[in-house]
Amino acid sequence: MSHHLYLLSPSDTPLYSLTHYSSKPAQTTTTSPLASNLPSWSTSAFAGTLTALSGATSATQAHHVQGGTVRIGGGQDRHVIQMIANASLDVVEEVVRKDNMMYLKSVDKFNEWTVSAFVTPGNMKFVLLHEARNDDGIKSFFHEVWELYVKTMLNPFHTAHTPIRSPVFDARVRASAKKYL
C-alpha cells in the first residue's frame, strides 16, 4: 500500500515529494469487476497514455502482482499520480476557499486514489494520495509534516518557492510516515 505525499507551493510547484510504502496490509478495497479483464486493444503510444491515465495499468498490474506492495513502478504511473495530485488541487482550492480548515480529509477521489490535503496558512498545500482510510493517522502525519515544514521555513533564505532538499527534513518526514501511515 503506497502513499504519495507532495508539498506544493502556492504556485503549484512541488517542493518536496515522498513515496511511502506502508508496511500495513492493504485493505481489501472493493475493485469493481468492471476493472478486470481489460482488453489490450491498441498498441499505439497514445493508447498508452489513455491506459495509464485511466488507471488501467495499475489495475492490471495489481492483477498480476496480487496486491503486492510494489505496485507503483514505472515512470508513466508516477506521472499519472502527479497528474492526479495536480488535478485534485481544483477541489482543494475550492474547499479551502469556503472552509478555513487546514486538514481536508478525503477531499477528492480519483481512480483508486483518495486524496487528503493539508493547507497551511501560507497557502502551502500538502497533498497525500492514499488508498485506504486512515484519517487519524493522516491527520497526525500532516501535523508533523507541518511542524517540520515550519522549521524549514524559519530559515531566512527559504522562500515559499524554494524546493526543500534538506536530508534532515526528508528523514524526519519518512520517519513520521513510517509512524502514522
Next chain:
Amino acid sequence: MDPPAFASLAHVRIILLPVGNIRRSTFDQWASEVRSIESIPLGDIPAESKDERARFMPSPLASGHVHLSYQSHPPAAAHNALALFRPSDFPLGLVGIASCSHADSLPTIQASFKSAVKDMSLHKAAFPVSQNCFVFEEHDANLDLGDKFPGLVVIPSMMANKHVHISTLLAGLCSHILGDFATVMQSLESPLGNEYLNASLFPSLPSASEMPRSLDPEIPQRDSLPPLPSYNSQPDLSTNGSARSKTPAASKRMSTGPGLVPSRTASLPTTPVTAKKRPNLLGAASSHGRLFKVLADLFLLAGRHADSQIWYSEAIALFKGSPHDTSWHAAALEGLATIPVIEAWSSGSATANGADEKEPWQDIVDKLTQATALYHKSTPNSEHERTYPLLAYLYSQSVIRHTSLLFAVWSAKGWGPHAFGKLIQPGTTPYLPSSTASSSTDHNGVTITVVNGRTKASYAELERLTTITGITRTQIATTLSQVHGPWLLHLAARERIGILQTVAGMFGALGYLRKEAYILRELLGSIMDLIVCGREESGGARPNGAGLGIRGAPVGNASTTAGTVGVRENPRLEGNESMLRIIKHICRVHGVDIESVKLVDIGAIAATSNGDAADDAEEEDLDDSPQDPFGWPELQIGIIREAIAVAEALPDYPSVAQFSLSSLKSLHPVMSHSDQVHLYHTATRALTTAIRRGDRRTVEYWAGKPIVSIEVLSLPLIRLPIEKPLSLLAKANDQSGVDTILTGVKDPFLYNPRKVASGQTQSILVQNERFEVVMTLRNPFVFDLQLESLALSTSGVRIESEAMPITIPANTYHPVTMTGKAAEPGTLTIRGCVVQAPGGLPREYILPLSTEEEEETRSRRRSAIESEVGRAKYAGLESRPWKRMSKRDSKQVSKKQPLRFLECKVVPEQPLLRIRRTSLTHAAVMLYNGETSTIRLTLENVSSLTIDFVRITFDDSTIAPAQQILAEGELSVFETYETEYDLIHRPVFTWDAGREASRVDPGEKASVAVKCFGKVGCTSGAIHVSYAYINRHHETLKEKPPDVFHTRQLSYPVVVTVYHMLECHSMDISPYSRITAFASTTEEDDDSPAGKARRALFDVEDVADWCLFSVDVRNTYGSPFEVTFERRMHNHRAMTTAHMTTTVLVPPGSTTRIVLPIRKILLTEEQTSKPIPTLSDRQFVVVKSNLSSAEEKAQRELFWYREELFKTVQGRWRETGGMRSGELSLRQQRMTQPMLEALRTETARVQMSLVRYEDEVAMPVDVDPSGSKYLPPPNEFVYMRTKVTNLAPAELVLVANLALEPAQHTIYQGVLTGIPMGRLAPGESYETELPVAFLSRGRFDVSAEIRALNVSDTTSPVGRGDLRAVVEADFS
C-alpha cells in the same frame, strides 16, 4: 456526437437521413425544421384501431408527450445486444429527407431511400423501425404523388405552415412506432420470448424463424394511414424464409461465442430462480422481471408514465433477489428516476414536490446512486467478454446521467423549468451557462467543445450557483469522478470519446480546469489512437484519411515505384485545428504557454518592427527578473512531450516546431539537458519538413533576446579620422605648436561640461571603408544555438553589410564581429540586430541606449518584481505567469519615450598614407647625449585622394613626465623655467615644416626629414604625421562647405637610446686675478700650438675686466671625447679676443677641468629685476615662494646672470676619431652668489696701488714679477693710491672705507673710513691717496670698500679693491 440527455430513456430516437442528391444546406435546413419538433403531445398521436397494436397507444385525452430525439447515425453494431435492455438507445424511426424539383426523379429518390435504409443495416436491430421519407419540393415543382410511391411524402413548397404539417407526419410516425411496440411485446410475452429474454445478460431476440409465426401476417397490413405509409423492416426477416437470414445471424454469434441456440439449454440451468418460479401469466420458465422492465421501458417511451412506474416497481421487486439481474435492476431504477423529471417537465412547475425538508431531486439522486452502485458491482461472470464493454458503457451512462441531473439543477439555478428543459432537451452544448463555448467538429464527427479559459465563469458566479441550489461543485465533481476508471478501456472508441468529452465538458463548466485537462488528455489519447491506427491500417490508398500527409510510398501502391517517390495525399486539416486547441488548452492549464512563439504566415508578413521595442523591454524585464516558478515541472514536460507527439502524429509540422520552441523558451530553466536538446532537434527537423512541404506558416524568432551589447570598434589609429575645425587651419600656419608640447593638452577648466559630453561622442566611420561592430550574443540554452542569419539593423545612411550564419555555443556569451561599409557620409544609427533561426522568420532586436531615467524606471520595475518574489498573493491557476504579469501591468503605466540608439558619424572618404620606408633599422636610433641626427621617413599615398595637408608632431618619453611635474606646480620658479626650457628649446624631435612638400598626390611618395636630438632620459618617441584632404571638390555649389575637416594620423614609434657619456659638474666662476693671468701665461712656455692657443686664451688686456669660468667634465663613457668650450661675446669692442675656444680631450673615466676666462658681465637693473619668465602662457601663476624681497632680488640676479653666462659659454663635444659631435649642456649647473660676484662687473672699480713720491714725482713702488704683490720699503711712508671708477650707468656718490691688516703695524695719516669720493658721473674716476708706513716685516693686506650713498641699498658695498704688500727688507 451529442452527449446523452438525462431523460434519454424516454426519448424515441429517430434517424434523419439525407436521401438522393440533396444539398447539404438544404438538408440542414429541413433537418433543423424537423429537429425543432422535440416532443409530440400524446393527444396528437392518431390511435391505432387494432387491439394488439393499441396496447401502447395513449389513452384518449391523456396528457403527456412522446419525446423525440434525432440522430444522424445509427448506434454502433456492437451495441445491438442492448436492444432489449435499452430500447431507447436504438432508432425506432427513420426519416429520410429529400428534395426534388421534378416529378420524374421520385422513383430515383425512392430507390436511393431504400438502399440507404438497407445500408444502415437497421434490420439487425430487435425493434422494427418505422420509416418515412419527406420529399420537400423545390421551385413549385407541383408534384403529384398519389399512391405510386409508398413511403414517400411530398411536402409542397407552397405549403404555408410546414411545421404543423411535419409534426403531424411525425405524430403518424410515432403512432406507428407505438404500434410496433405492441408487436415486440407480444413476441416477448410468449414463454419462448421470455426464455430468450432471460437467456443472457443482454439478450437479443431470436432470429425470425424461431419467432411465432402468428405475428408475421399482420405486418403488411399495417398501412392504415395513407399519407404515412409505414415501411417496416421486418418483411426482410419474415418473408425471406429461414435459411438466408439465419445464416448471418448465426455466423455472427459463432464468431464471438457460443451460438444462442445451443447455449440456450446450457444457460437455463444457471438461473435457478427463474427455474423455480412458475410463470403465472404466460408460463415461461424464467422470472418476469426483465419482461416487466422492458414493458416499463416501452411505456416510458410511449409517454405513459403511470404504467411505466407500476411496471418498473414490479420489475424491481422481482430483481431484488436475483444476483444476475443487477444491471437490469439498475436500469429499472434509472427508468424510475427519469419519470419524475419528465412529469415535472410536463407540469412545468417546480412546486410539484412539496417536501420542504428534502430537496425535490433527492429521491431521484438516491435512485441513481443505487443504480450506479449496482452497475458497478454487476459481474458478467460466465458471460462472454462482449458484455464488458456494454456493462462499462451502461455504468458510464448511469454516472453521467446522475451527474447531469446535479449539474443541470446546479447550472439552472435550482429545480425549475429551466432545469427540466436542460434535462430533457439539453441541446448541443449543455455544459456552458454562457455562450462562450467554441466548438468544432473533427474528422470523426466528434464535436469538441473547449471552454475558453479567459471568459470562463468567475469563482463568484460559480459559487453563486452553489449557494442558490445547495449543490456544491465538489459534489458534482465527486459524482462525476466515478465514471473514470480502468473500465473506460472496455468501451469502444466512439463511446469512450463521447464520455470523455462529456466529462471534460462538465469539469470545465465547473471551473475545475485541472481535472478538465486531465480528462482532455485522455480524450486526446483516444482520438489520436484512432488517427494513428487508422493510418496504419489504411495504407496509402485511403482517400479521405484525415491528417495524412506525405508518406513514403506504401508497398501496395502500384502506381509508384516502391520507396523512391513520396506520395502526397491531400490532407484534410479541419480536425487538426481543434486537436491543437485542446492541447493548447491543456498546456495553458498547466502553466505552459505553448503559443509563446507565434506562428506566422509567410505570406502575411507585414511591418513588424513597430511594436517590437516595447516587447523587447518587456521581455528583457522578464528575463532579468527572477520569477516564481509556476506549475509542476515534471508534468509540464510530460505534457509538452505529448503535445509534440500529437502534433507530429497529425501531422502539423509548424505546430510541432511551435510547441517545441515555445516550451524551450518558457521552460528551459527547469528542463534537463537532454530534453532541451531533444526539443531543439525536434523543432529543427519539423521546420525542415514544413519548409519542404511548402507549408505557408513558420515560427517567428524564439530564442529570446540574443543581443546583449553592441559596440562599434573604433577604427585603427591610422585610419581614424580626427575632426578639426577648419578655422584651425588658418592659425596653424603661424603657430609653432610649442604651447601644446609644453603643457600637454590642458584644459583651463577643472570641470568642462563639453568634455564630458564629448566623452561619449559618436564614433567616426569613414565612407567606403570597412568598419567592424562587435555584438555580444547570449545563448541561455544547453545546446549550440544555430542562427541562420545575423545581420545589423541600421538606419540612417546606407551601409553594405552581409548577414552571416552563426552558431552560438551553449550557455555562453559569444562575441561576434560583423563588418560593414557605409556607402555615403552622414549619420549611421545602429539599432540592433536582425536574427533568424533556421526555418524561422527574421526578427529585429533593438538595443537602445538607455537613458538614466529609463534605467531608473527599469530598476524600479525590477525591484517591484523582486519584492513580489516569494510572496504568493495569487495562488493556483491565478498565479500562472501571464496572469501575474497582466495584474502587475495594469498598475504601471510606462511612459513611452523616443529611443536612442548607438550613432556613428560617417565622414566623407579620406586619403590614406602609409610609411613606405624609413632610414632607421628596426625603428631604433642610438644617440650620444646632445647629439643630433636625422631620421628620414618616406610616406606613400595609397588612396585615390590627394593629400594636401601634412603636419608632423612628435612625442617622446621625456615630455610626459616633465609635463606632469609642471602640472603639479610644486616646482620653484627657477626649476619651472628650467623644465620648460628643456621642453621648448631642446625637443627630441624637430621638423622643419617649411622645407617639406605638403602635397602628396595619389600613389606618390614624399619624404620627411626629422631631426632627432639626444637627450638623456629619452627612451622612446613617436612621430605623428597628420594629413588631410582639405580642398575637396564639391559636386554642387549649393552644398555648404563643411566647417570641419578630418585628419588622419600616422604614427611612427621610434626607440631612442641616449648614452650619457660626458658629465659637467662643479662649475665655478672666480675672479681673474693678475697672478693667475701671469701664471697661465708664463709658467709654460712651450711652443706647441695648444700652448699658444692657451696663451692667447688667457692673454687679456685688463685683468679686472675678466673672470675665470671653470667646469669639470667627466667622461663616464668608454671612449674618449674632445670637449670644446667656446666663449662668444657680443657687442664687445675687441672682437679678436671675444671668440675663443678651448678644447680638451677627455679620456674615458677621467675628469678634466676646463678653465676659460670670460669677460665680466654687467646687466642693467631693469634686466635683473625682471621676474623669472615662464615660457608657457600659463595663466594664474601664483608665486608660491615666501622669500623676502632681498632674497628674491638676489635670486633674480642669479637667474639673469646665469642666463647671460650660458649665452656666452657654450660647450660642444666631438667623438675622437669619429664623426659624431654634439653639444654639451651646462644647464644642470647652479650658480652661487660668489660666482655671481665674480662674474658681474663691479659698480665701482677700485684700483689700488702704492706709490712713492720722490721729488714730487710719483714713483710706483716695486712690484714682484707676477704683479700681484707690492714690495714697499719698511718704515717709510708710501702713498696708497685708491682709484675709484664709476662703471655703473648712473651717477654715484661714493665713500671709501679702507682697512689695513694688521693695523697695529702700520702708521697712516688721515682717516681710513668714510673717505669721500664725491659725485662721480658714469665712467668718471676719482683718486685719493693715503700715506702709509709699514712698521714691520711681513705681509699686509689692504682692502677698500666703496659704498654708494645715493642708492637705496647702502648696506652692501658697490665696489671692492684689495692690495697686498710684502715688506721684506730687514730692519737694520
